[in-house]
Amino acid sequence: MNITANIVCYKSKTLSNGEHPLMIRVCKDGKKKYKSLGVSVNPKFWNFEKNTLKPNSPNYEYLSRIIADKASELSEEIVKLKSERKDFTASTLLEENSQRVKPRTVNDLFCEQIKRLQDEGRRGYMLSVKQVYNSLLMFNKHLDIYFTDIDTSFLRKYETWLRKQELAENTIGIRFRTLRAIYNLAIEQNLVKAESYPFKKYKVSHLQEERVKRSLSKEDIERILTYKSTNNYMRFPIDIFAFTYYCGGINFIDIAHLTQANIIEGRLIYKRHKTGKLIKIPLCQQALELIKKYHCQESPYLFPILSGFHETEIQKANRIHKVITKVNKRLKEIGEELNLPITLTTYVARHS
Structure with a gap:
């Protein structure tokens, strides 16, 4: 049973960008079969x-990793089929191999997570993840890497780069906690082994400065x-401050x-937009008076921040940010x- 499998640059086909596709070439019993690797090279x-x-x-590292991983997969598949004494052809070997799950990159998981959060309407956290994604792209130029490439050395270099951007200590801390959460997700999805976890040695806790307490007597x-x-534009902020306090x-x-609908038997009952936690608090007289002052029967909302015009999540988020x-x-x-x-x-x- 004479068989070889390797990766070749397929000169017989030239893409519009002048590159040739990298192909898997399987030779068995004098017959050759080719299958695209999904990438090309000049x-x-x-x-x-x-x-x-x-x-x-x-992208030498990225392409080398793809080539090495695919060559290793093919070698394992050939050994497996031989050990099981199964008869196979070049075509069936490629079919067996193509059914394997393609390894996902850091870029893949970030994009999947951003889309999932957007679909779930968790826009705040989605923007936080997207911020880290864009930051990593600027730092590393691309994210076609695997999570094993994110080691302590990578993290230290990223921290140094963030400091050169003159970001606040707490902002850097948020970037790293978000990256750590994505790495944890990668472990859950078996994209990387727990033994590779770089945050055991690289502690995010050191990226936190002591905040000045923001409360009043x-x-x-x-x-x-x-x-x-007497200025309504100044009165509304004070009333919002008061309602928050009450x-x-x-x-x-x-x-x-x-x-x-959030007012039930003299209590304010709502789910926190950020966490989904159910909150129940009694409404004091001052809070009820502020609701009565601002609630317009024509609007579904208690305060004149959103209106029926704001239908999509993006419209609502933009309006809230503006106000x-x-x-x-x-x-x-x-x-x-x-x-x-x-x-x-x-x-x-x-916090007061």
């Missing part, structure tokens, strides 16, 4: 005498709540999505006028 980067990829080839809170202004630190995005930016800008102005010790934002109301 002939000047292929050593036809040695039948190998030249080291100066673009009761006296300062009272000064904000009693702040007087409702146990409710997030702005959750306020935006509140409807009459909270203006609200926080005006709160900052009010805080400066009141000479508060910290910058006034809706976040402060949540």
Whole structure:
């Protein structure tokens, strides 16, 4: 049973970009069969005498890995079929091999995760993952690599690169925690073995600076709540701050999505947009008065942040971002006028 299997640069076919496809060539009993490997190479980067990829080839590591992995798969398949004394042809060998699951790259898993989060409507986390994806692309030029390529050396180089971008310590920490979550997902999906996990040695915990506490005293809170202004544009931010404070630190995005259906027997019942956790809190008189002040019967929402016009998740997210930016800008102005010790934002109301 004489059989050979190798990867060749198929000169008989030239693609529109001038490259030749890399093909699996199986020779058995004098018969040859070819199957595309799904990648191509410029002939000047292929050593036809040695039948190998030249080291100066673009994406050398990526292409070399594909070639080595496929050659190893074919070798294992031949040994397996021989040991089982199964008769096979060049064609059936290629068919057997093509049924194997193609190894997924870091790029593949990131793109799959971004799409999944988008389909689930988890836009906030999706944008966070996409941010890390784009950051890694800028750092490494491409992500056609495997998770085994992300080792402690890779992580240290990435950290150094992020620092050169002059990012804040906590921002770098968020990038790495997101990357760690994607790596954990890769382990769950058997794309990489747990023994290769680089975060055992590379600790993300060192990428965290101590935050300045963003809370106010009761006296300062009272000064904000009693702040007087005839300007409606300044009044709305104060009322949103107050509602957040009265409702146990409710997030702005959750306020935006509140409807009459969220009020049940004098309680505010809603699911956190970020976590999906069910929240139940009693509505005090001040909070009820603010709802009565802003709720318009023509709108499905309790506060004039979203409207029936905002139908898609993107429309809603863009509108919320626009409004909270203006609200926080005006709160900052009010805080400066009141000479508060910290910058006034809706976040402060949540933690005071």
